[in-house]
Amino acid sequence: MTSTPCNIAMIGLGVMGRNLALNLLEHGFSVAGYDLQADLTTxxxxxxxxxxxxxxVACDSLAQVLANLQTPRVIALSVPAGPAVDTVISALLDAGLALQDTVIDTGNSLWTDTIARDxxxxxxxxxxxxxxxxxxxGARHGPSLMASGSADxxxxxxxxxxxxxxxVDVAGMPLPPLSQGEACAxxxxxxxxxxxxxxxxxxxxxxxxxxxxxVYQFLRQQLKMTAPEIGQIFALWNQGVLNSYLMEISADILQQADPQTGRPLVEMILDKAGQKGTGLWTAVNSLEVGSPAPTIAQAVFARAMSGMKPQRLQAEKTLMLVTDDSLQMSQDDIIAQLHDALYCAKLCTYAQGFALMKATASEQSWxxxxxxxxxxxxxxCIIRAIFLQDISRAFEQQPDLDNLLLADHFRRTLTERQLNWRKAVANASLTGIAMPxxxxxxxxxxxxRxxxxxxxxxxxxxxxxxxxxxxxxxxxxxSKFHLTWSQSPRHQVQV
Structure with missing residues (x-):
């Protein structure tokens, strides 16, 4: 045991666990680390x-981890979600974990599994x-942390x-690492x-x-814009109301050249998207609690459709596109319409997510x-965006707000940008570009509405x-009623 016990242990020193440990160290906390793979501990x-x-303190056993911690002990697990969490906890109990010790699951566990473990x-x-x-x-330089469990x-x-x-600073803008502001935990x-x-x-x-x-697909397919050109548009949009991490990285991706061919790298990446299941969990939960989240569900379906590459290639040859050649669209108008459509759709997506949380919170008494x-x-976090400041303010002003879109700020915004949104969706339909x-x-x-x-x-x-x-x-x-529809004259009874 070290002369000074450690503040916290990190079990699992893969990418996330190792970076969380380094982050803790950089902020002055002592860490005992352990991984089944000794090379990761090294x-x-x-x-x-x-x-x-x-x-x-690099540890070679769970017993050594426990011996190097101040009491009551705090142990963070960064292991794959599922049975691995219970396997490690069982081993910790065998190694001498005490009732007052805290074990933190930092993995991507299904929330119902977390309730069962509690x-x-x-x-x-x-x-x-x-x-x-x-x-x-994020793990290395500052993540968003969503904690739950006992208040103690x-x-x-x-x-x-x-x-x-x-x-973040007082305006809600991210601060550089090691800066002091409002913590996203x-x-x-x-x-x-x-x-x-x-x-x-x-x-x-x-x-x-x-x-x-x-939006990328429409600009690429209908306006025949190159990936770098679209990237420049996204970079410009990122300076306004669409400012977000995902917009920022999308702009960078589209302007990245392939080191091997010199072509835009995005054009060399196979159009089959993977998924780890959390989007599916959200879509299923929305169905279970009856809180519509169609845009989230469509995103899951779109990834599934992307995996149907052979069928899509066959259908492209056999399912003919019929459009109206008289359709006239100005490039500047289209870009403006897509900008507003993207903003409005993003707001609706966040509204769906917050409404879903509200419905489940009611069920769980949270x-x-x-x-x-x-x-x-x-x-x-990945979905950080400038308008989250507006979302936070809306719920501060109306904590019992039923739907985010009913807040005055967003209601006015949707009124101002709604027609462009409708035109963008109509244009996509008329030109055969999928925008689910x-x-x-x-x-x-x-x-x-x-x-x-x-x-x-x-x-x-x-x-x-x-x-x-x-x-x-x-x-x-x-009061419930039933009509005997197949009989004449019609007979209605209260049930």
Whole structure:
């Protein structure tokens, strides 16, 4: 054991764990590190030494990890989500973990698994979770941290997490590493809440990426613009209301040349997108709780469609495109329309995500602070965007806001930019360019603002073939009725 016990242990020293450990070291915390792969522990030790930080203790066993920690112990796990988490915790218990010790799952666990673990480990240890967003660079220089579990554990862990998290200034703009500002780390509630919010974050991320890709495709296919030209447009857009991490990196990607051919690198990358499942989890959750998130779902479907490369190549040859040759569009007008469409669709995507969190929070009896969630997403995470400041302000002004689009600021914005959004979606349809994200967001907007919908006919259909009953507009909604449709004269009964 070292003369001075370590503040925290990091078990799992792959990309994320190692960078979180280095981040902790750089902020003055001592770390005991361990990985089943000894070479990763050695690498972490070497990188810690290069920082000039002697407060890293490379351990070769879990028993040594426990021996090198101050008590009560704090142990962070950076291991693959799933059974590996329970395997490590079981081994820690065998090595002497105590009831008052805190174990933090920092992986990308499914939120329901986190709730189950919280129950399973009661009376054995203090189980805590912290979802980490920002990837490798975020982990190293300042991530967005979504913590949940016991409030007592947060009091112990919070100072470390707030120190290493991304920081923003008073205007909500990201600050350089090691700067002092407002930390993008927050305690969100009982175990499961943090991983749930991160799941929705990733669902929004799926949709945001898809929306940007759809605009790229239209500019490329319809306007015949080169990738670098589109990259320059995106870089310009990134200076305004569309300022975000994803817009920034998309601009960089499109202006990157392939080292081997000199062509734009994006043109040399096979158009088959992978996915790890968090977008799917979000889409499934939206169906389960009945909170529509069609743009997130369409983003998941788009990735699945991208995997159908052979079918797409065959269909391109056999499914003919029919368009109106008289359609006239100004390039400047199209670019302006796409700009506004992208902005409006992004707002709708965030609205879907926050509405989904609100619905699940109600089911789980969580008291989520939506203004705080928007604040911790302003830096350090993949979906950081300038308008998150406006989202945070909207929920500060109306904590019980049912839907983000109903906030005065966003309602005015959508009114101002709505026609361009409609034109962009119409142009895509008329020219045969798939825009499932942009169009689904528009349909979500139109569905939300439709006070009297066609669902009355749908419910009548359900009653006709399945006797599912219906409520009447002239009676209390709790009263249910059924009509014997196949008989004449029609006979309605209350059920």
């Amino acid at each position: 690498q972490a030790g070497a990188e810690a030494a290069a920082l000039g930080k002697a407060a890293f 129950k399973a480990y009661q009376g054995k240890l203090q189980f805590f979770s912290t979802a980490v967003s920002g990837g490798e660079l 554990a947060w009091r112990q862990v919070g100072p470390m997490w707030k120190a290493i998290a991304a920081q 927050a305690y969100l509630g009982p175990d499961g809440a943090g991983h749930y919010v991160k799941m929705v974050h990733n669902g929004i991320e799926y949709a945001d990426m898809q929306l940007i890709c759809e 008291a989520l602070d939506y203004a705080e969630i928007a604040r911790i997403w302003r830096a350090g 994200g942009l169009s689904s967001a528009l349909h979500y907007f139109d569905g939300l 439709t006070g009297e919908s066609s669902a009355s006919l749908l419910q009548a259909q359900r009653d006709y073939f399945g006797a599912h009953s219906y409520a009447r507009t002239d009676q209390p909604e709790a």
